[in-house]
Amino acid sequence: MSSFISLMRLLMLAVVLSVACPVFANPIVIVGPSLEDAFEDSDVVPGLKQLLGPEYAAFRRNFDESAVPVSLKSGDLLLAGWRLGFADSYGAVVVLHPDGSLDAAYYNAGERAPRYFSNSAQPHHRALRAWARQYVGDTPQVFPDGWDSPVAVDLPSEEDQAAVRAVAAAIWSPTLAQGWNMNTEVGRVLGETTKYVMDCSAAFSLVPKPVGWVPGWAYVATTSVQIVAYVTGASAHRVYRTCVIGTASRQRPFIELASAEI
Known part of the structure; x- marks a missing residue:
């Protein structure tokens, strides 16, 4: 109980x-x-x-x-x-x-x-x-018999997947992003991650920022160019880079779970 x-x-x-x-x-x-x-x-x-x-x-x-x-x-x-x-x-x-x-x-x-x-x-x-x-990474993991099962994913359009993947690549790396399923849940996590980076950099008055913020993969897909530019700019600055690195580390477990549709 x-x-x-x-x-x-x-x-x-x-x-x-x-x-x-x-x-x-x-x-x-x-x-x-x-x-x-x-x-x-x-x-x-x-x-x-x-x-x-x-x-x-x-x-x-x-x-x-x-x-x-x-x-x-x-x-x-x-x-x-x-x-x-x-x-x-x-x-x-x-x-x-x-x-x-x-x-x-x-x-x-x-x-x-x-x-x-x-x-x-x-x-x-x-x-x-x-x-x-x-x-x-993708190193095979050894689990007892009966632990394995297929993973089903629900994916947006190929165009939206490419846009969402570009955001993931900017925050983490192209190599990691390539290995993730760009499903709708991954897009939601990316929306939250972008918001955390924005909140962090707001304390340092970093501008410009993507217009508005709506959680969900659709927002990430439609504003991917702005988000990538924003994250790239933040990553290039010594102070703002801590916002990207810290947030990426703490959000990594969430995006791995989202990619696996768990």
Whole structure:
């Protein structure tokens, strides 16, 4: 019961944080609660300690900061974390199922693959695999039998996909963007990511900005030229570049999940 209550609290938190748009901000505004705060008054953290055993300390070291909790289509909830200052090389993730069971993984720079753990009868492997791509790319991941399943995606027109991909390439890199499915959910994440960059750079009075902001892939597709010009300009400036780099790191788990339609 306590795990279910924790899940509901995190779902509510995810909704609140997803609509919060402060005028003066920097990438830190999209950082979510600490691991202990996220699962306060529940048995999730004790469950993780039991599940990971002696490896819990290594897992927890990669949870200095966390992203906003993500509600998955399956009804599960995912919380991804990273080591302070090393978001691209040290990470951890936990998936909480409605029945209270857990999936977890963590990755340290230099390792060939993340370490995976689960006490669930049906682990949410696709979410873990999508999360892992930010660290190991498309390197084949070894999961127990029965964890694999096909991924179906719903894609916009080829023209819109190309426009959305150009925005993703400007924020991350052409190589990463080429490997993502440019579906409507990816477009939504890109819209949010653009808004976070705009909020961050607003504190430094960066102009001009794309006109307006409407969440969703259609906005990203129709204003892609403006967004790319904006992000390129921000990336070229030493101060503004921190807005792009910080936001890109913290949004990476979301776009990987969106690409996999999870």
